Amino acid sequence: MSKILIRGAKVLGGEPQDVLIDGEVIEAVGTGLSAEGAEVVEAAGKVLLPGLVDLHTHLREPGREDSETVLTGTRAAATGGFTAVFAMANTFPVADTAGVVEQVWRLGREHGYCDVQPIGAVTVGLEGKKLAELGAMHESAAGVTVFSDDGKCVDDAVIMRRALEYVKAFGGVVAQHAQEPRLTEGAQMNEGVVSAELGLGGWPAVAEESIIARDVLLAEHVGSRVHICHLSTAGSVEIVRWAKSRGIDVTAEVTPHHLLLTDELVRTYNPVYKVNPPLRTERDVHALREALADGTIDIVATDHAPHPHEDKDCEWAAAAMGMVGLETALSVVQETMVDTGLLDWAGVADRMSVKPAQIGQATGHGRPVSAGEPANLTLVDTEYRGQVDPAGFASRSRNTPYQGRELPGRVTHTWLRGKATLVDGKLS
Amino acid sequence: MQRHLISAADLTRDDAVLILDTAEEMARVADRPIKKLPTLRGRTIVNLFFEDSTRTRISFEAAEKRLSADVINFSAKGSSVSKGESLKDTAQTLEAMGVDAVVIRHGASGAPYRLANSGWIDAAVINAGDGTHQHPTQALLDAFTMRRRLIGRDAGLGQDLSGRRITVVGDVLHSRVARSNVDLLHTLGAEVTLVAPPTLVPVGVETWPCEVSYDLDSTLPKCDAVMMLRVQRERMNAAFFPTEREYSRRYGLDGDRMARLPEHAIVMHPGPMVRGMEITAEVADSDRCTAVEQVANGVSIRMAVLYLLLGGNEPAVTHSRTEEK
Numbered sequence: 001m002s003k004i005l006i007r008g009a010k011v012l013g014g015e016p017q018d019v020l021i022d023g024e025v026i027e028a029v030g031t032g033l034s035a036e037g038a039e040v041v042e043a044a045g046k047v048l049l050p051g052l053v054d055l056h057t058h059l060r061e062p063g064r065e066d067s068e069t070v071l072t073g074t075r076a077a078a079t080g081g082f083t084a085v086f087a088m089a090n091t092f093p094v095a096d097t098a099g100v101v102e103q104v105w106r107l108g109r110e111h112g113y114c115d116v117q118p119i120g121a122v123t124v125g126l127e128g129k130k131l132a133e134l135g136a137m138h139e140s141a142a143g144v145t146v147f148s149d150d151g152k153c154v155d156d157a158v159i160m161r162r163a164l165e166y167v168k169a170f171g172g173v174v175a176q177h178a179q180e181p182r183l184t185e186g187a188q189m190n191e192g193v194v195s196a197e198l199g200l201g202g203w204p205a206v207a208e209e210s211i212i213a214r215d216v217l218l219a220e221h222v223g224s225r226v227h228i229c230h231l232s233t234a235g236s237v238e239i240v241r242w243a244k245s246r247g248i249d250v251t252a253e254v255t256p257h258h259l260l261l262t263d264e265l266v267r268t269y270n271p272v273y274k275v276n277p278p279l280r281t282e283r284d285v286h287a288l289r290e291a292l293a294d295g296t297i298d299i300v301a302t303d304h305a306p307h308p309h310e311d312k313d314c315e316w317a318a319a320a321m322g323m324v325g326l327e328t329a330l331s332v333v334q335e336t337m338v339d340t341g342l343l344d345w346a347g348v349a350d351r352m353s354v355k356p357a358q359i360g361q362a363t364g365h366g367r368p369v370s371a372g373e374p375a376n377l378t379l380v381d382t383e384y385r386g387q388v389d390p391a392g393f394a395s396r397s398r399n400t401p402y403q404g405r406e407l408p409g410r411v412t413h414t415w416l417r418g419k420a421t422l423v424d425g426k427l428s
Numbered sequence: 429m430q431r432h433l434i435s436a437a438d439l440t441r442d443d444a445v446l447i448l449d450t451a452e453e454m455a456r457v458a459d460r461p462i463k464k465l466p467t468l469r470g471r472t473i474v475n476l477f478f479e480d481s482t483r484t485r486i487s488f489e490a491a492e493k494r495l496s497a498d499v500i501n502f503s504a505k506g507s508s509v510s511k512g513e514s515l516k517d518t519a520q521t522l523e524a525m526g527v528d529a530v531v532i533r534h535g536a537s538g539a540p541y542r543l544a545n546s547g548w549i550d551a552a553v554i555n556a557g558d559g560t561h562q563h564p565t566q567a568l569l570d571a572f573t574m575r576r577r578l579i580g581r582d583a584g585l586g587q588d589l590s591g592r593r594i595t596v597v598g599d600v601l602h603s604r605v606a607r608s609n610v611d612l613l614h615t616l617g618a619e620v621t622l623v624a625p626p627t628l629v630p631v632g633v634e635t636w637p638c639e640v641s642y643d644l645d646s647t648l649p650k651c652d653a654v655m656m657l658r659v660q661r662e663r664m665n666a667a668f669f670p671t672e673r674e675y676s677r678r679y680g681l682d683g684d685r686m687a688r689l690p691e692h693a694i695v696m697h698p699g700p701m702v703r704g705m706e707i708t709a710e711v712a713d714s715d716r717c718t719a720v721e722q723v724a725n726g727v728s729i730r731m732a733v734l735y736l737l738l739g740g741n742e743p744a745v746t747h748s749r750t751e752e753k
Contacts, residue, residue, distance in 0.1 A: 188537075196632030199537040199561030199607060204631070268545075269538030313546075315515050317536035317559070 003027075004418070005035045009043035009379060011369050013345025019048060021375040024417040028371050041413060043379055049349045051083025051114075051376035051414065053356040053365050054326065055175070055253060056150070056229060056301035059085070059116070061107065062100070063092025068306035068396050070104060073326070074113035076304070076395035078421035080326040081378035081411035083114050084357065084365045085304075089121040090151040096121035096132035098140035105142035113421050114414075117362055120144040122163045122174060126152045131163060138170045145361045148175035150229055151276075153211060155181050160215060164224040173251075173359065175227040176215050178236070179277065183207035188317060190263040190278040198266060200316065203278045205233040212236050216243035216250050225249035227359055230303050232258045232277040234287035241296045251359050253301035254288050256332035257323055261285075261401060271312045271319030272401050275305070292351060293342040299356045302329045306397030324395050328388060330380065331407035338382075339408060345382075364417070379413035386410065394427060432544040432553040433733055436564040436612040441588055444615055448572050449585050450732035451725070457494065458728065467739045468497035471528045476518070477556070478504040478534045483699060483723065484556050484566075488531050491730035495739075500527070515539060516548045523549040529738055530554070537561035552737050560602050566698055567608035569729040571616055573722050574653050577694050590617035595647050597623040597679055598657030598706055599668075601630050605698045606657060610638050621647050625679065627668045628659075644679055648688045655696040656681050656706045672705060682708040686716065694718050 004021040011017050011029065018033035019026060054077065060068035068076075070087070077085045087104050089095035095104060101118040108116025120137035124130045126149045137144040147167060154160045154176060163174045184207045189195050191202025212228055216239065219226040228240065231252045243250045257275060262282050265273045273279060291297040305322025312319050325332075333352065337343040343351070357366025364374040385408050390398040414422035421428060430438055439447070457463055473492045477485050485501065492499045502522065519530065529552040532540045537559030544553040557563040575584040578592055594613055600606045600622050613620050620638035622629065633640055641647050648654065659679075661672060669675045676682075686695065695711055697719040703709050711717060 191631050193632040193635045196630035196636070197607070199559050199604060202631060269541045270546075310514065313514070313516060315534065315536040315539040315542050317538075318515075 003038035004041060004415070005033060005038040006041045006043050006048060006377070006379065007035070009046050009048035010345070011048045012349050013047050016044065019369065019377070021415065021418045024375055026369065026371055026373050026375050029369060041379070045383060046412065047345050047380045047382050048369060049081070049345065049378045049380060050353040050366055050369055051378050051416065052081045052330065052352045053360070053362055054082050054085045054302050054304070054329070055146070055299060055356040055360050057085040057087055057304045057326065058090070058306065058322070059087045059104065060091065060306055062103065067308050070107035070116060071111045072394065072396040073304070073306070074108060074111055074116060075427055076324070076326040076393065078113040078414045078416070078427060079394045079411065080328070081330050081380065081414050082326060083376040083378070083414065083416045084117060084362045085114055086117045086119050086146055086360050088150045089119050089148060090126055094121050094125050095119070096124050096126070098133065098136045101137050101142040101144050102140050112416070112419070113427070114416055115362065115365070117360060118142045118144055119146045119148050119150070119175065122147045122149045122154050123159060128152060128154055128156055128159060131159065131166065134163070134166060134172065135170065138172060145170070145172045146175055146227070147172055148177065148229065150175065150177045153177050153179040153181060155211070157214060157218070161218050161222060164219055164226060165222045168224050171361070173225050173227050175229050176211065177229050178208045178211035178215070180207040180211050189266045189274070190280050192263065192281060194263045194266055198269070200266070205235050205280070208233055208277060209235040209239055212239050216240070216248050219250060220246070220248045225251070228252040230255050230258065230277055230301070231288070231297060232280050232284065234284045237287045237291040237296055241291070244296065251298040252296070253299045254292055254297045255303045256300060256325055256329045257401060258288055259285065259292070259336040260332050265401070269316045271314065271316050272323070272399055272403070274316060274319050274321050275323050276321040289336055289340070289342055292337060293347070298351070299359065300329065300333055300352050301356065302326050306395055307399045308397065312399050322399065324393070324397050324400050327393055327395060328400060328402050328407065330411060331409045334382060334409040335407055375415050375418040377415045378411055381410045381412050382408065384408065384410040431737070433564050433737065434541050434544055434553065434555045435562045436567045436608040439564070439612065439615060441615050441617070444568070444571065444612060445586060445588055447568055447729065447732050447736060448575060450736060451572050451728040452581065452585060454731040454735070455725070455728040463494055464496060465494060466496050467735055468492070468495040471738055472498040472500065472526055473529045473531060473734070474500040474502055474522050474527045476502045476522065476530050476532045479557070481533050481557065484533060487723070487726040488556060488730050490727045491734055494727070495731055495734055497734070515543065516546070519543055519549050523551055527551050529734070531556050533557045535559055554733065554737065557604055559604065561604050561607065563604040563608045564612070565726070565730055565733060566605050567612040568733070569722055569726040570609055570655065570696060570698070571612055572725050572729055573696065573718050574694070577718065578652055578692070588616040589613060592618045592653070593621070593651045594618050595621045595623055595651040595654045596657065597644060597654060597681070599628045599659045599663060600624045600657070601628045603657050609655065610636050614638065621651070623647055623679065625669055628663070644685065645688070648685060649690065651689065651693055653694045653696055654681065654689065655698070657698070658700060658702055659706050661702070661705070676705060680706050680708065681711050683710045686711050686714065696722060698722065
C-alpha cells in the first residue's frame, strides 16, 4: 500500500508534526518522521483536522438530480473537507424504506468521495402520520441510526413520542426539524422588525422554541435521546441549555449561515437569503456563537440544500428555501468562531467531526489524529483569504449566500481512509 | 427623483412635494375639454397586473392615455403566466417588445423590487401594489387629497403635511396601503396613529414612525383625517377577530363616531369599501368622506409620477395655450 507523509502540519492547530499514512490508517504521528517510500505533502503552516462530518446534507438523489446527485454532492463534500455526510430523507421517493436508504448508501460507496450515511424518514412520506419502518432501515445494509422528517416537523406529539421510544430498541436518534406548522403558515422570513416592514409572512421564533421545549420534555419522559436540527434562535439556546442542565439527552446543531447572516439581508428581496429556518437577528447570531463555543450547541451541520438556478431567480415568495453550504462551511466557522477567538482548532475538530460522528454513530470518523486510527483527514490553509466564487463549486447548484464575500480558510487536502479525495484544492 | 418608484419610503420630502405639486398641474388638465397632453407620445407603458385590480389598472391606464403614451395591458389570467412562465421571462418578453416603463401589481411582496434590481430589464418600474408591502401611488394620492382638503388647492402648493394628525384604522398587518401611508405621511411631517385590534398589527411595528392604539374612540377627537382600511371578512376565519359584528362595534366608523371628529376632519377610504364592516353607509355617503375624490386624484397623481419618471425636463403643461383660448 502507498504511504503519504504530511509534513509539518499543525495537528488540531497545535505544534507542527508529521503524520504518516500507510494504506487506510495513520501509522505514526511525530516529528522528523522518515519520508522514505512515501509521497510527501508539505503542510507547514496548515492545520490538520480529522475529516469533517456533516450530520445534515441534502443530496437530492433520487428525484431532484437537476439540483444535486450523490456524486456531485459528495464531490462538494470532499472539496469542503468532509469525509462523511448524512443524507436527509426528503428525496423523491422519500427515504422511508430500506430500499431507498440502501440505494443512497450504495451510490456513496461507489463514487468514493466521502462516506454517505443515509438518514431515514421518521414517518411514511414525511407526512407525520404513520411511523416508517425504522427497524428495517436500521437493519438494512445502510445501517440507519438517525431518523428525521427534516423539511417538515414531526408535529404530532404522540407520533414524536412513539418515534423517540421506538428507536431506543436499536440506539437510534430522532433529529427534529422544529417548526410548529400552524404558527408558520405562509411564513417567508423571520418575524420581527424586518418582516413588518417588508410585508413578508413571519416565521416566529416561538414556532421553533415551543417544539424544542416539548421534545426535550418528551425525550426526558420516555428516556430517549433527541437531536435538534438547525437551531436558530436565542430562545432555543436557552431551552437546550436548561434541558442539558436537567440531564436530558439532547444534542443540537447550528448551521454556518445562522452563525453569520441576519434577516437584514432579506431587505434585498434576493431569494438566495431565503432559508428554513430563516435568517434571524444579530442577537440570535451572537447567542448561537456563544452556545457553540460553550457546548450548549454540540455541532455545526451545513443543511446543504441545493436548488436549481430558476428556483432562486424569481420573486421571493415563489423561491425555494435553502442554501448550499458544504464548500463554505469551514470558512464560515473560521470567520465566526476561530478568528473571533470563540473556538480554537481543537474545538472546531470537536464540533465539526468528533461530535457529529458520535451523534450519528459514524464508525471510523471523528477519531483522534493518532497512530492506528483511520486516515480520515482534512488539511486547511487557514492563512488564505479569498472571495467566494460559486462558478468553481463542485456542487451542481450555485445557491450560495456568500457569492463575492471574502472568507478565510481553504481546504487543500482531504483524505478518506488514506485515499486523497482532494489534492491542492482539486478533486482527484 | 429615482428611476423607479418601488416604495413610499424611497421618496424624500422634496420628491413627494414635487409629485403633489405636479399632480395639481395635471388635475387642471382634467378640467379642460380635451384632457390630453402630448408629453409621453411615442413612449410605451405596460400595465403588468398579476393580481386582479380593476380600479388601480384603470386609473393608471387613464393617466397613461392622458399623457399620450402607448398602453399595453397585461393580465396574468389566461396568459403564459398561468402556464408557469416566470416573472423574469414575462418581463423580458415585454421589454423585448420595446417597453419604456412597467407598472406592476403583484401578489408577492418585493416582486417590483426584484424587477427593478435584478438586472432582468432596463425599463422603469412603478409599483402598483405588491403583496402586503407597498402601494406608493396610493399613499401619494391620499396625501394629495389631504393636502387639498386640509390646506387648499392653491394654498397647498409647495406645502407638506407638517403637524397634521392622521389616524389609519383597520387591517394594518395585511395592508400595503397602511405601510405606504406611514412612510409617506411621516416624510411629509404628519403624525400618524394606527388603530387596530392587536391581532392585525404586525410584530415589529415598534420601529415604525407612528403611534399604535387599540382604541378608536380616544383617537378620533384629535385627528385631522381618519383613513378606514378595508377588512376582509375571511380574516375572521383565521381568528384575527371573533365576528364581523364585534369588529364593526369596536373598529368600524359609524355616524356617532364620525360626530366625535373635529369639524374640519375628513374620512378617507382607499376602496373598495366593505359597507357595514369598517364603514357604515351613512359615513361613506357623507360629504366628509373623500373616497370618490381619492379615485379622481389617483389619476392626477399617476400622471405626475409617470411624467416625472419618464417625461424628462420638459414642462408637463403649457399654460399659454389654455390662456389664449
